Amino acid sequence: MPTHFQGDPAQVLALDTFIKLTRAASSVQQTLSQGCTYGDLTVSQFGALETLYHLGPMCQNELGEKLLTSPGNLSLVINNLEKQGLVRRERDSIDRRKVTVVLTETGHALIADLFPAHAAAIAAAVGVLDGAEQQLLGQLCKRLGKGQPS
Amino acid sequence: MPTHFQGDPAQVLALDTFIKLTRAASSVQQTLSQGCTYGDLTVSQFGALETLYHLGPMCQNELGEKLLTSPGNLSLVINNLEKQGLVRRERDSIDRRKVTVVLTETGHALIADLFPAHAAAIAAAVGVLDGAEQQLLGQLCKRLGKGQPS
């Protein structure tokens, strides 16, 4: 609904930009869902597995920060992955408040199997922009973000 | 997690771009939530009210397309708005499959009250980019979208 809103031109532009940004993110997300690149996993579950796959085991707090989700939510997502036997919880023996989440063999095999097609699907979706455009988009987006740690 | 993934450079760039896009959208969304610009409404509820406010009454199907959400979801969101007395359902007398959603006076007054601060908050969040950058970002994002009708 490109801003059927009359007012301060700077605000109109900002709203329009915001809507386009939101829609672009949704749209790519939808394309991926429809492309079946998540297997039988939900988007959240896939994200958790992928992070563990690329960065190794980490405690829930850290994982939650990387996935930009609340502790309560992450707890549920990990529960559901645990039920499927894809991850394992290990209480940290040094700091017993922490719970380290570890991929099981099954989980590792699953994400290793799914990831290449997923990456290809993202590349295809984002590929409507050429390399220079993607870099430009990335830079602009980065400046909008809060500078979450990488 | 800027793509701790080794592989085809084009895929790495695309993944990185995708992550930055997703994070930028989340980040702005979070800034708005924390800025209290949604009042006591959820993001979905606010979106529905705002759309009705700017575009006038419309049937649920049309509203669902504008908000990029499923029929089932929209049905619930409208239920919750109805419970709060902010919208009213009216069965279309010509095509009796359709249900037109209309803002009540209360709903209209609420969104009219909330919207200006919301627009200002968006302008502030997106305002880290200057006008030319916003337009550029908007154009790039638009090309990533599926070209949903406006």
Added chain:
DNA sequence: TGCTATTCTTTCGATATTGAACATTTTTAA
């Protein structure tokens, strides 16, 4: 050392979200 504040996780209640099945109504086409 012992109390207090902080950190990490879980739980709870409410709402959101999707996909699928279903009912109703309209449209299409035979």
Added chain:
DNA sequence: TTAAAAATGTTCAATATCGAAAGAATAGCA
């Protein structure tokens, strides 16, 4: 004109999501 197909909403089950409260464990400080 009537039967099949399509469009519109609702409902359901499963998962997600947030905020707030609660529990457990550690860290900091008097």
